[in-house]
Amino acid sequence: MSPPLALDIDGTLTSSAGGIDPRAFEALRGWDAPVVLATGKAFPYPVALCHFMDLPERVIAENGGVVYADDEVTVTVPDADRPREAAQAFVDRGGDLGWGAADTVNRWRETEVAVRRDADDALLRAVAEEFGLDVVDTGYAYHLKLPGVEKGEGLRAVAATLGLDPAAFVAVGDSENDVSTFEVAGESFAVANADDRARAAADRVTDGAHMDGTLEALAARRDR
CATH class of the missing domain: 3.40.50.1000 (HAD superfamily/HAD-like)
Structure with a gap:
């Protein structure tokens, strides 16, 4: 088998x-x-x-x-709000998630936030560090997610x-x-x-x- x-x-x-x-x-x-x-x-x-x-x-x-x-x-994920809060901070500081107004990439996402790979990488990683999050590059997007x-x-x-x-x-x-x-x-x-x-x-x-x-x-x- x-x-x-x-x-x-x-x-x-x-x-x-x-x-x-x-x-x-x-x-x-x-x-x-x-x-x-x-x-x-x-x-x-x-x-x-x-x-x-x-x-x-x-x-x-x-x-x-x-x-x-x-x-x-x-x-x-025990704290699904933290990635969303970090994503909002990223946007508030001039970043762009990159998916347009409808954002179907994140619309149904429950535990993390995906960001286009042409986003401001340095700003994204700085915000992630501030919120205690990881940034993972999957080749498709950057993912803001909780460690572990x-x-x-x-x-x-x-x-x-x-x-x-x-x-x-x-x-x-x-x-x-x-x-x-x-x-x-x-x-x-x-x-x-x-x-x-x-x-x-x-x-x-x-x-x-x-x-x-x-x-x-x-x-x-x-x-x-």
């Missing part, structure tokens, strides 16, 4: 252009073990992706801030809900926010487009990038 999977989305299940690679649908529907989508995106996004992929809704969202499996939703909120802790929570050992999971990702997942999972793959921290933390780096790399990782584990 195949091992359970913990998969990042952006840069991992996507093409180089950024949209979901259609090959992900067939590959994951046919996987004969639990699949968990672990992302920095707001909670509704991975839930919707599970729905359209016809997968059970098993989700680690907002870099571990929200966890969902077997009809249990857990918000792991990690995808890896989300994987521990999902595994416990599913009655599985976290070390049974194979993780695939591409960014520094996947490092904690790699540390918790029993085996990890960084796709070829991964940043330096993810590459250094992974057990293996694939030859292929984006979905090509993910398919390479899945083939390696299915063939064992």
Whole structure:
């Protein structure tokens, strides 16, 4: 039997252009073990992706801030107001979150705030330090979040809900926010487009990038 999977989305299940690679649908529907989508995106996004992929809704969202499996939703952040307060301070001091008036990136976000990567990085990090927050660069956005909120802790929570050992999971990702997942999972793959921290933390780096790399990782584990 195949091992359970913990998969990042952006840069991992996507093409180089950024949209979901259609090959992900067939590959994951046919996987004969639990699949968990672990992302920095707001909670509704991975839930919707599970729905359209016809997968059970098993989700680690907002870099571990929200966890969902077997009809249990857990918000792991004790002080969700602090990132929002820091984001407002950033804006008040001349910063721009960068998503426009509707801000659908943060509209449904519960535990952190995402900021476009072309924002004033120095100002953002200064505000984050003042509020005791971390800034994580996922390659898609900067994330203002509380220290200790990690995808890896989300994987521990999902595994416990599913009655599985976290070390049974194979993780695939591409960014520094996947490092904690790699540390918790029993085996990890960084796709070829991964940043330096993810590459250094992974057990293996694939030859292929984006979905090509993910398919390479899945083939390696299915063939064992």
